[in-house]
Structures are given as C-alpha cells and as structure tokens.
Amino acid sequence: MKPVARRLGLGVVGLGRLGKRHAENLAYRVPGATLAAACSPMEDELAWARETLPEPPHGPHLYADYADLLADPQVDAVWLVTPSSLHAQQIVDALRAGKHVFCEKPLSLEVAECERVLAEAARYPHLQATIGFMRRFDPSYKDAFDKIAAGQIGRPFLVRSQTTDQNDNDGFFVRFAATSGGIFLDCTVHDIDVARWLLGKPRATRVFAAGTVALHEGLREFGDIDNGVAICEFEGGKLAMFYASRTQAHGNDSHSEVIGTAGGLTIGRNPRANRVEIYDASGIRNECTPNFFDRFEDAFLHEARAFVASVQIGAGEGDGAQSGATLADALEATRIGVALRESLQSGQAVTL
Amino acid sequence: MKPVARRLGLGVVGLGRLGKRHAENLAYRVPGATLAAACSPMEDELAWARETLPEPPHGPHLYADYADLLADPQVDAVWLVTPSSLHAQQIVDALRAGKHVFCEKPLSLEVAECERVLAEAARYPHLQATIGFMRRFDPSYKDAFDKIAAGQIGRPFLVRSQTTDQNDNDGFFVRFAATSGGIFLDCTVHDIDVARWLLGKPRATRVFAAGTVALHEGLREFGDIDNGVAICEFEGGKLAMFYASRTQAHGNDSHSEVIGTAGGLTIGRNPRANRVEIYDASGIRNECTPNFFDRFEDAFLHEARAFVASVQIGAGEGDGAQSGATLADALEATRIGVALRESLQSGQAVTL
Amino acid sequence: MKPVARRLGLGVVGLGRLGKRHAENLAYRVPGATLAAACSPMEDELAWARETLPEPPHGPHLYADYADLLADPQVDAVWLVTPSSLHAQQIVDALRAGKHVFCEKPLSLEVAECERVLAEAARYPHLQATIGFMRRFDPSYKDAFDKIAAGQIGRPFLVRSQTTDQNDNDGFFVRFAATSGGIFLDCTVHDIDVARWLLGKPRATRVFAAGTVALHEGLREFGDIDNGVAICEFEGGKLAMFYASRTQAHGNDSHSEVIGTAGGLTIGRNPRANRVEIYDASGIRNECTPNFFDRFEDAFLHEARAFVASVQIGAGEGDGAQSGATLADALEATRIGVALRESLQSGQAVTL
C-alpha cells in the first residue's frame, strides 16, 4: 500500500520496558506514521530515547511532561504505555486535546472509571480510542477469527484461554501486586477479551473463580494468588474457562482454544520459540517463548499498523475484526475481571 | 512372570458392548486367570458368548441369572459390567458370596448407596473390591503418575482433565440420559478420579459447574447438558478444572494435564489414533481415536491383569499406584460428581 | 474370532534376548496357538524357559538340539530366532521335516543361499515360510499401507525410511560386526522391505550408498560404519532413500515416509515413547522409544497372530497385506542390501 503524503504523528507516553518496544516499533516499523514525540518523567528513559530513536529533525520531540506532549501540534495521536492507574485520566485529557488515543490495557481497574471514560469519549466521535488487547492482531489469532467467521467450526460456544507467565524468582509481580488489581485483572483480561471477541461479544452473566498461591507467599498480603482458574458464563449458553499463572517452568504459555458445534481450534497451544526441534537424551523437544513480548512481538507491530491505518481511513469504533478493542470492550473486560476477583474473595459465584 | 498353578476363576456379568470387550480380554489375554463363567439375561448376548469365547471344558459356564453365577465354585471373582443402578447391590451380593469384585464405574450414582457398600465391604477385608477407573492403568497415565511421584514437576497443584466423546448423531446418550446421572456423573467421574489420584488424594472442599446444550436439545427434559465445565477446589490449595462433552467432531479426546511448581505434563493431549501423519492439501494431520475403547484398549487389559495379580498376591486396598480405585475412591468420585450436578442446577458454588 | 479346536503347535528355536520375547508372546498371547516346544543349546536359556514359560502338560517340551525339536510331532511350525548364518539351512531342514516356518530376518546374508532356500521351498508349496519383517504388522505401518492402497496419496513414488538405534556405548554391535553383514544388511533390510511393500514391490535397478564412522572406530576393521545413507532406484521411476545409524542420542528412531502424487504420509516420525509430554525449563518434550522392541512390541505380537491365522486358513504365499514377507521378498531385501554394501565399498553406483 502507498502511504499518504501526510504521515500520522504519534506521541508515545511512557518509556518503560514495554514503552521502549512500542517506541521502536512506531519509530521504525509502521509505514504511514512518524514518531513525533515521546514523553517520560524519568531522565534515564529520555536518555534512552535520545540514544536509540531517530534524531531531529526526523526524530521525536522529547518531553518530561504529558501536558507538553499534548500541546505539540505534530502529535495527532497519543500512545499510552503508562501505569494502569493513569490510563483513564490520560485518555480523557488526550481526547480533550483533540488527539486519537491508543492505550495499553487495562482501561482502568475500576468499572466506574471505565464508564466515565466512555461517557467522555462519546463527546468525541471523530477520535479513535483503542485499548491494546494485542492478541487480536497476532496472525494466528487473526487466522482463527477468520476461520470461525467463515463457519469452519460451526457455532462456537466454548473458549478456553490462558495467560501464564514463566516463573520470575525476582518477584517483580509480587511488588507490583499492590497496584495490579490482582491476577485476573492483570492477566485474565486478555483471555476475557479473546473469549468475547471469538464468541461474538456475548454478555457475561455469571462467573466463578478460585486460586492458589503455589510459590509466591508474598502475594497473600495483597489478597492475590499466583495461579487462578475461572469459569465465565455468557448469555446464549456460551462458556469460557480461564487459567492464569505466574509460575510456569517452561515459558510464557498464553494460548486459547475455541470449540464449536462442528469442530474446534487451538491457537498457540505449544508455545514454540521457533521452528527448531532438538533430539537428545531427554527426548524430542522444542524451546518455548520466554515472555509475552517474544510471543506477541508481531502482534504489537500489527496492532500499531492497524491503529495508524484505522485513523487514516477515519474508521469509527467497532468496525469488526480489523479494529482493536474498543473502550466498550475494555469496560466489559474490566467488569468481568472485577467480578472474578470478587468471586475469588467470596468463594461464591457472582452474577453480572 | 510365571503364573501360579491355580488360575483365578473369573465370572463376567453383563455382555453388552463393553462387557464383550472385557470378556474377550479375560478369556484370552490375562495370564493367570481363566474365564470361568459369564452371565447375561439377554439370549443374544449368551449366543455371542457361545460363538466367541472358548468352548468347554476350557470355556466359561454360561448363566442367565447372577445368583447362579455367584453359586459357581469355579468363580473366584466377579467382573461386573452391568447397568450402574445394579452395581451397589451386585457388589454386596458378591462379597457375601465370598467373591472378589471388579466393578465398572460408577460405584453408584447415590452417595448414600456408595456408603452402604463401603460399610458392607468393611466386613470382608480379605476380599478385593475395585472400581474400574481404567485410566490409572493406561501406560501413559501410569508414566505420568510415576514421573510426578519422582518429583519431576515439583509439587503438583493443578489438574485439568477432560472426557469428551465424538458426537453421536444417533443420540444413544440422550436416551441414556434418564439413568446416566448426567454428564458429570457419567463422564467427569473419570477426571475426578484422575485428579485425586495425581494430586495425592486431597479432600474436595468446593465445586462450581456450568454447562450448555450445544446440539442435543433432547437432553433438556432430563436437566442434562452435552457440554459441561467445572472447577473443583481441594484442601491445601489444590485445584482441578474439568470439561466434559458429547459433541466433539474429531473423536474421543479424553486427556489430562498436571501442573506443578517445577513443571507440568500432559497425557494424551493430541488423541492420535496411531503414529501416522498425513500430508495433503488440507495441511498435515493425524487422525484421532474414535472412542474411549480405542483410546483405552491397553488400559482395560492392564487393569484386568493388575486385578488378577493383586488378588493372587493378596494385596489389600490402597496399595498405591499399582492398584485400581478403591471403593473409597469411588465414593469420593460420586460425592464430587453429585455436587457438580447440584452446582449446575443451582448456579451456585457447592461446599463439600 | 473363535479358535479352532486344534491349536497350532509352535516350536521356538533360539532363546536369546529377542527369542525370549517371541517365546512369551507365543506362550501367552496368541489365540489358536500353543507353544509346544522350545530349543536352545544354552543351558541358561533353557533354565529361563523352565522358570518363565508354562509348565507341562501345558508348557513346551524343551530341547537342546534342533533336530530333536523337528522330530517332535506336537510341533506344527518352527519359529526361528537364531543367528543369521543358520537361518537358511534351518529353514530347509524344517520344510523337509514338514513344518511351517517363521524365521527372523534376514533370510541369509548371501544371495545365492537365499536362492537355494527358495528353490527348496518351491517343493513344499503347502508349507508356509515367512521372514520376520515385523514392520508390516505394526498398526501404524498397516494403516499407512491401507491408506495408500485406498489411493489417499495418489500414486506413491518415493519412500524415505530409516532404522536408527540409540547409541550403545557397550559396543555390542561392534563385536557383532564380524557376522552382521554390515549396517545395510543388518538394519536397512527393514527399510528395503518397507519401501518395496509400500511402493508395490517394484524391481530395484540401481543403488548408491555412503557412510561414516561417527563414534565407533572399532567398526573400521570390519569395513563397517555406524551411519550410512543410500539411494535405491526402482523401475517405473520409483525411488527410496535410506538412513541407518547406530549412534542416535534420543532412542530408536525407526520411521518411514511415503510421498505420492497427491499427498504423503509419515509413520512414526516422532518416536514417542507414549502419550506424555513434559513441560519444564528445557521446553516441551516427549521421551522416545529406547529400542526396537519397545517401538515394535505390538508388531511382533500381530506378526505372530497373523502367522498362526495364515497357517490355519491355509493361505499361500503372497496373499497381500495381511501376510508377512515371503521368501522372495527376503531374497530381494538381501539382494539390495548386498548391493548397498558393495556400493559403499566401491564408491560407485551399483546396477542390479
């Protein structure tokens, strides 16, 4: 495709581990876009930007303050890779400044705050606002979506999906537990979005969750767990089962399965690192993707390209598979995730 | 191993589809045993026995009546492959007649009746009574048990297990629904037993179940479903997730997964029919085991051999992996299965 | 099936490692047959038989001398598991004594001797003589044969097949090298037979072979190698590629592939030990079959049953897939194997 003459100016906000990856994608690998600005309150992150990203005049303006970035006329859209607790207000600010918004998941850990953002966004129907559930852009998930849409498995009625990380003995996520919202809001939201997306966006009616601390005792003080399981019932007899884990030995094993009346399919069930198989005294094996970024590297890139293309053609929300998760999708993911946490804590099923 | 001079005399009771398979195994493939008797109230089943099983003097005495078989002094142990509703009383009758008992699962669909059998069996400690959860004898399940026991995956804390049948448009199981006890008591009991066995027989504390009718509307009048999912919490933070289905397109896909603190393993995750892979315009594929008997053919045979060996060496109940499910195991499977059905019907978690 | 009244009396000759396996199969697992006699010149092997096999009157007569076994009127068929150099004469002796013959491969390491046996066997058309290329009876190979016969891959024109053993540091096969005939006659004969069987028994026209000593230097003095590769051209543009190895790290990995004009198939390409997959820090893996007996355990059993059934119904040679390799098949395997050895030694293609 030929890029339009005017490149879309993007402003990335937050240059932590994931922010850096986004910034590099936006700077070098998204035709039709230019990384116009980058923002971080951390001097070392800005130093990284100065060293790694293109130099002016082609490189991004660097800001320590979000308000300054919003004031930059070269910025057509903001790309938020900031702490979850900031997402909602930053989205609202961006919309008010006339910018399109891409924001990493979750929209918010609070249902009410999600609703507030949706209400505000309704006032700016000409602006895109997308939440980064990147699995929708993974080529294999996309292929599965297309096959289901083409009727290859009949009517889909059950999704099994999991987000499971390789065990991290440093316990980063234990320290993160205070603000993560718990394993279901941090990890399972991806699976919730996958399930809704692949089942045709049914409304959830009831959930049940359970969990355990297998290795990381430090989670107990936050009421959190390192392995959780859940069932979600949707209207129309549709079902989902979820598994989330922080303690896998073999790698990041985030995969999904969809079962329909005429067949089923799995996406990524063996999280192969690549196409190599090794034969030795331990048998025949493949190595696994160590973390979610390795697994979903392509998805992050396709997600960015799709967002830019979507803004350029002026697509509205909800234009189907090609577009990412809408604010409404993100609200539903948070609503279900919050209910899962409530079920975990109460030991009871929660009706939505 | 050298068989002892005196072969164990077995009396198979019930010669339906599964009973015939057991009878052939017992007649031809179990060293140390002899098929001394067979019993069925159906004339066509007895005719099958006359044609297929060895002839006297080496072949079995044939009976139309269970009481007559129990009176046969050549019968050391009975092998019950009868309707579930008869199991409990037939076991009691066999024990009272001084016979060891192997009985197909389930022990009973009623917890109280299970308990009655246990109480009676306690009076005959010298007699074996085993319920046929054959997966324990499948070589792959056995290998998994051994690997877990050897600590290869650390401390196991989560089992995911499923019993899923290829769709049968004839709807045999719809007609069977009135007496099957529902999908959880009919199918998931296998997974319950697998989970308890592989997790070290923890006590279940709470369950939740949900389900749907994907294809077989006729099940609704029985309050039954054709696809069900469930979570079972055990003491000590152990967990299980179950899936049962009557509607798979690709075959009988009964498999299990065990996750531990240092690794995990799956048993039969791709239900390959054999070692052939086919390449054609549809891709690369393997065919799947069409039904549980094809999948567990070896397990049924090993189960029979283990029972015979166990009686011959006079093993008591609960001697570990080598022995099959005890009456107490079967009681637990029924107790949990009944709770799953109750949860399905109430929409609430059920505490055990 | 119902066994006929008169069981076929079998006499096993040779009770080495493989002979013991055959003897146990014949004694306990082949309906319609009885192990009437066993023969070994080694006292310790006869002692094993006395301890392990059924006792008289049901157990076999034991002989130290082959001539005595041939004189036993209870023996209807002999089962030769003896050193290769004895096969030809023992087959002739058995036929002259009026016995059917099953003989482990190879028929002989010499083409002329193979031809002599065929000439003699032609005088006894009522007697069965089968050479034990057991892969034909492996359920997966059988399924592949049936799929090809049904046209599922179009016209088959290329077979790739390998016989590769797990490395044995004890070097048994080095000591065995003096009499094995070399790696192609010892191992590749299986692949030759598979290729001919699956390609419709075409005539070989030209071969080329090459090889190397990867680990076992002791083979050099015998002109032998521990890894060999070969190409065999057949009439009608059909082709085969072979690989033989003594040095695999992961197990016995004997597998085959057939490519046709409309598809292809592989048999056993991943030599899974069973249905277990293990997840740990090294990735996801399956263990492999350690040796050919583990891989082909079922094949040996089906082979024995098929032989017995074939004799009982009076089948002649060449009755298709169900029957094993004929003497003519074995002659061809030896002829091609000898040509491969000649090509290895000369470095030139050999025309047949």
Add this chain to the structure above:
Amino acid sequence: MKPVARRLGLGVVGLGRLGKRHAENLAYRVPGATLAAACSPMEDELAWARETLPEPPHGPHLYADYADLLADPQVDAVWLVTPSSLHAQQIVDALRAGKHVFCEKPLSLEVAECERVLAEAARYPHLQATIGFMRRFDPSYKDAFDKIAAGQIGRPFLVRSQTTDQNDNDGFFVRFAATSGGIFLDCTVHDIDVARWLLGKPRATRVFAAGTVALHEGLREFGDIDNGVAICEFEGGKLAMFYASRTQAHGNDSHSEVIGTAGGLTIGRNPRANRVEIYDASGIRNECTPNFFDRFEDAFLHEARAFVASVQIGAGEGDGAQSGATLADALEATRIGVALRESLQSGQAVTL
C-alpha cells in the same frame, strides 16, 4: 541500535514477483538504509514502483536501464533480483562501478563463470558481495546454527535437507526449465549451502543423484525432473542427503535436519503456516506455508538488515554466521549442483 546519520543508498534491480518483495522490504523495513533507486526494463514493473514505493524526494529514482542505475551516485549498493543468466556480469559491472552487491542466488549456473566473478571481486576487497541464500537468516536456522556452534549436538556429521514446492498445475517451472539449470541447481543449491554452512564448510568429494518425473511430463524434453534425491559426501566423513520436489500437495516444505554425535535437531520439519491447529472430522491438523516467500518472509528481511549492517561496519567476507553466503560459498553450491545434474544424467557417482 541507532542508525548512522548517512543512510545506505540501495538500488534494487529487477521488480518481478520476488523483486517487488525485496523492494518493499528495502523501502520500509530496513533501518539505516534507503531505497535510492529501482530498475526494471518492464514498464508495468516501473508503474508498480511508482504506485507502491515512497514518492520523491524520499522515494527511489526509477530506471529502465541497469547502466543508469549504476551511474546514480545515491546508490551505494545494488540489489540484484534479476534472471540467473545475468547475475555474473551484473555483479562484475556493479563492482567496477564501486557498488556493494547483494545478488539473489545462484551466482551462476556455470562454474567457470562463478570463478570469473570471484577473480574480479578479488580486485575490490573493500566491496561487499553477497549471494542471497536467505535460509541463513531465518531465525530458526540461525538458532540451529548457534546451538550447533555451542556444541549442543556434539560434532555434526550428517545433514538432511530439502526444498520442496507445492505443486503448481500452471507449470510455470516447466516453462522455466529451459533456463533454470534443472531442479538441483534451482532448488537444491539452498540445501547445499545449508549443509556446508551447518557442517563447517567441508569440501565435497563425491555426489550421486537420481530423480523422477512424477507429474510434469513436459520436463522430460529439458532433461529435468520434478522430484530428485541426492547424496553428497564431504571430506572428514561428513554426509548430506537432499530432496527436491515441485509436486508437494501440502505446501512449501523446505526443511533441514542436522545429526551429531550427541544429538540432532530439525529446522521446520512441520511447515506450519502459523500457530493454529484445527480439529474436525479429518483429525487434528495444521495448515502449511504455501510457498517459500511465506516460509522465509522473516529471513528475507533479516538478510537485508544484515547486509546493510555489514556494509556499514565495513565487514569483510567470511565473518561468520552473521554474514551471508560469500561468492566462494556460492561457487561451491554451483559446483556441487552441477555435479548432481551430471550424476542424474549419467547414472554414476561423480567425484569432485
């Protein structure tokens, strides 16, 4: 990494199917490079470039004539995706014009012409000249190379490698047969390069090849085949087996295997299209990569990035795994490929 201030100016020559892919990569996806020029004698290909590639001043100058492109001072390196028969002279012309050269394989179908290019290139040691054996840059092949270099499989001594295309009933390659050099020079050169690269660049000593026409009778008039097999012996007892096919039903199945003294590994043995597995009445299957570009899409991109990086840091030839195939590597691939064709035609082994 931070690009240097001065971007490397690339000039792509040839805008056929593969040339278009290269041009898009060079224009949009290679940091540090700019597509300065493009050349094709075909007006429709230039029209494609005007529509698809960036516009001036950022886009490439377009030329109908190669000499004009060589005269463009913005062009630092040429990227030849032209007919094989033109490669040698175009490389020489580029070197004489002071340009670095990347050229699609093969260097030439004639050994003498390869040697002429090497002699000429020796006069320009400061210029890079690389032949596009892209598999070296496929992430899985790269991982295999690294694992072997790290000793994970011991000493590698056998490579099995294949290049097999999905059958094309249009018969493009039949029309192409007159100039392709035959299946071994067209396809197997990739496998030859892989084998040499993974075995430590040993010298080939003898080859043997055979083949057949399975489907495309039109090849016979060119002395070509649609399925070919070959063995290549290297010094030091190293071996390779090759398979090339134009007639696969399931897709492009180009894969390799390396066997060492302590293990082995395969690269791409199941040519999965992606991470989706489908369950239906035909079993469990994955779709396959339809053609080499889908299979090696990443490899082409990494190849381009590596070439640019290599020129920018002034790397000389032969700097190991990171660099692509040298002219000397390409000469060896042609030398062996020519010998394979000669062996096919003569029916004899060919000594090198």
